[in-house]
Amino acid sequence: MIGQTFAAVDRIEIVGGSASGLRTRRGALAALGVPMTCPDRFLVLLVEDDGGQAVLWDGASYAEAILGAERRAVVWRVPVLDRVVE
Numbered sequence: 553m554i555g556q557t558f559a560a561v562d563r564i565e566i567v568g569g570s571a572s573g574l575r576t577r578r579g580a581l582a583a584l585g586v587p588m589t590c591p592d593r594f595l596v597l598l599v600e601d602d603g604g605q606a607v608l609w610d611g612a613s614y615a616e617a618i619l620g621a622e623r624r625a626v627v628w629r630v631p632v633l634d635r636v637v638e
Contacts, residue, residue, distance in 0.1 A: 561601035564608070564625045566617050568636040569593040594636065596621045598628060 569592065594617035596609035609620040614636065621632045 562630045564632045565597045566634045
């Protein structure tokens with residue numbers, strides 16, 4: 553499911569973080585530009601059609617972020633967009 557484009561507005565997004573802050577091409581998190589003081593981190597977000605965002609998972613493993621996103625996408629019945637590799 554990762555990397556596919558869907559018409560659904562609600563979605564799960566995987567974003568990555570580093571010492572320079574969250575890196576994503578779109579979304580409010582990129583606009584914040586909040587510097588992170590920890591090693592690389594990955595977040596799995598639920599992004600809703602009204603612009604709301606919720607962090608569903610946070611960790612240091614990209615592989616675990618992918619698995620976590622896929623599991624949550626099944627529960628929420630939404631697509632997964634991987635913003636780390638875009």
